[in-house]
Amino acid sequence: MTANQNIAVEFKRVMKSFGAKRVLNDVSFQIGQGQALCLLGRSGTGKSVTLKLIMALMRPDSGEVWVDQDNVVGMGEHRLSLVRRKLGYLFQDAALFDSLTLYENLALPLSRLTKKSKDEIDEVVQRVLTDVSLGADGAKYPSALSGGMRKRAGLARALVLEPKILLADEPSSGLDRITAAEIDELLTRQKLEHGTALIIVTHDVHGARRTADRVAVLDKGNLVAFGSVEEVSQSESDVARRLITE
Known part of the structure; x- marks a missing residue:
């Protein structure tokens, strides 16, 4: 990421547990305005929790969650409402x-x-x-x-x-491959024409390859790979390589 590129979302050493289950373990990453990040990982690895933390629908146990210059952790409801106006959310249904x-x-x-x-x-x-x-x-x-x-x-x-930042939860879920590709094309066009940052939770590897500037792979709460599709496909993590090349 170039020095003058605005950071849309950044996680700094984020930890989140539910009881004894550690869902996110010391996770750090950043994505720039006008870039698309695809979150990959098996079910229950913290992908949807990541979206909820960005929206401040839940708070991390520790760490910082930055949304367009604002750390939303511990922020009051009035300021949160202003930050959330920068966010769009595409639900599965x-x-x-x-x-x-x-x-x-x-x-x-x-x-x-x-x-x-x-x-x-x-x-x-x-x-x-x-x-x-x-x-x-x-x-x-x-x-x-x-x-x-x-x-x-x-x-x-x-x-x-x-919105400056669009969060999408399984945008191709339940769609045939042609329709899924059309949704990916719409998301990419939004990024290119409007400079929108995209953060996409997906199990669709083909969609990730089409849309992602960066891919983050979560496994058992850990960020095991982060980078371009090509970089993740050559990751030291066996889970990351299998997820992006399947």
């Missing part, structure tokens, strides 16, 4: 309100959290829907959308507030 149309799902956070006029909200919603190839589907309810469309709709909702 898209997390759409079933009783609202797709347009209304996207307009809701804009009307609640910004001072935009209705015309401005209309323009933003239509632009974001068009960006994810749903420009003609704003009047549809989530129940009328296919799995791939729901995932794209969830991505649109995550992007509507123009």
Whole structure:
């Protein structure tokens, strides 16, 4: 990472346990604005916990979690709410309100959290829907959308507030390979065109190879490999090599 590149997210010696189980053990890494980090690892290795720590939905036992110049550990709720506005979150199940149309799902956070006029909200919603190839589907309810469309709709909702950092939890889960590749393409375009930092939890090695500038491999709470896809494929860690080359 170049010296003048802004750091989007940084972990400094983060420890997190649940009872006797150590989920993250002295984990340190950083990712720059406009870069994509894919988190790989077997189930239960701390990947989703990492996302929750970034959002400050839970706190580490020790260490620091920096989000765009702010250490969120120990931060009060008012300041946390400001930091969280820099974050977008793509949930596995898209997390759409079933009783609202797709347009209304996207307009809701804009009307609640910004001072935009209705015309401005209309323009933003239509632009974001068009960006994810749903420009003609704003009047549809989530129940009328296919799995791939729901995932794209969830991505649109995550992007509507123009976050500096986008967290994605298994964005290709449950999708066929072609649709998964389309989601990866949308994520990459967001990174390249808007400078958004992406932190993606995934089991999809093909997706990681397509999108990642950096790959972090967690195993039994430890960060066993961190670097480019090529670097991780040559890691000393057998787990990391197997995960990235399977």
